[in-house]
Amino acid sequence: MSESPVTHESPIYRRIADGLRARILSGELRDGDRLPGENALMAEHAIARATARQALAVLVNEGLAVPRRGSGVYVRLFKPIRRHGSRRLSREQWGQGRSIWDADTRGRAYTVDRVEVTRERAGEDVAAVLESAEVWVRRRRYCIDGRPVQLATSYFPAHLVEGSAITLPETGPGGVYARLGDLGTPPAHFTEEVRARMPQPREGVLLDLPGGTPVIAVSRTAYTAGGVPVELNEMIMDSAAYVLQYDFDA
Amino acid sequence: MSESPVTHESPIYRRIADGLRARILSGELRDGDRLPGENALMAEHAIARATARQALAVLVNEGLAVPRRGSGVYVRLFKPIRRHGSRRLSREQWGQGRSIWDADTRGRAYTVDRVEVTRERAGEDVAAVLESAEVWVRRRRYCIDGRPVQLATSYFPAHLVEGSAITLPETGPGGVYARLGDLGTPPAHFTEEVRARMPQPREGVLLDLPGGTPVIAVSRTAYTAGGVPVELNEMIMDSAAYVLQYDFDA
């Protein structure tokens, strides 16, 4: 009595996923609501466990749902931070002894952890951008409301920042950009390259990303007014946590 | 004689995926190379078909591999277009009767299809941005080398563009921005919001996206020198096809 599917339409698991997606997008199922579980789908549609799992996996991979072991599958929420690309890096920000990060968070509690400051031989790409074979590297992770949202790695030409607070875990008021100013090489021009992709396993762990969450990879190079590169900052952001904003004129 | 897994380490499928990923990232397996198939993995690791599939699904969902029905699973290639955010929208571009798009593609063959121009009642968000309840809407798809890479939807306040070439499929030399100039409301200032997420099913189909490919969603608002919003452009880009570049000063 094995039922042959014999369907020329879309597969069962996809039709089930479509139905659940519609209920999420229509607002019938809201942020944090529990979806029908594997057992419920098996009973409701008379399908095998693997097929029910496959349907739920579609939504998880689309970033619309998040599974919680032993509990259920839940509608995912999306509350991004607005990150201003141009406005935030104006001298007014870091000139007054404030960290750039303040411009983003609008008062939400943020923390920095996993700070590592090392002196390294630059990789090929980094060396090409900074025109320096030896670099100081600052790695750290940013969290908002206790949740990790961004990994950042900054590279500085070693000969430029040697002996400055940039080589220390604590960089002092105004952060590294203020220190670059102290060194007589304040950043004046920035270039940002923005990509999106799925996270590497390490990134997924460090950012505590559920399945189906891409990362935004931003590569920012800072130049002095004379066009000398003084910093390369590679950022990996949880795409569910960020909206990047850029303002410019024609 | 069923072997109990009894493993406190990572699951089998994940270890297999890790191994394959390492071979891809190390360059042992290169762009377009064929990965070991389901049958090969079953034999090599003495596992069931579903487990082999699960291992390959990890790589597909990470965007590192692409399955081809009846053929195999292949290492994916990544050759993005560089899209300049600020430079490309300078007046020099569209002032000379050239389309903005030219600045991106650097001579690569591109086409536009699925052009739809309609007059519509604006949705809530669009109406709020454009300060207009009625809008002209221009939808189209961009392809490079015959492959779709971007979906775009532009909204214009109806009262502003009524009767102009902006309401026609063909907008003439310089595109819609030149026509806005003809109307006495040339765009002078732009704001772009950049997000990343997994595609909706419709987007995945129209962009022909393989699994594990996020989209970059860019929302651009164009304002006149007087601060009047004249266009809202919602773009959905294949993240494997684009690098966005923004340049700005401190």
Next chain:
DNA sequence: AAGTGGTCTAGACCACCTT
């Protein structure tokens, strides 16, 4: 203790692509 998702086996039939 019961329910949930996570992993895995051992089959099966199908559509599709390559040879």
Next chain:
DNA sequence: AGGTGGTCTAGACCACTTG
């Protein structure tokens, strides 16, 4: 024709969370 991935069934045991 034979191999490939795509879908599906019908079980099983596990770890985890919740009541």
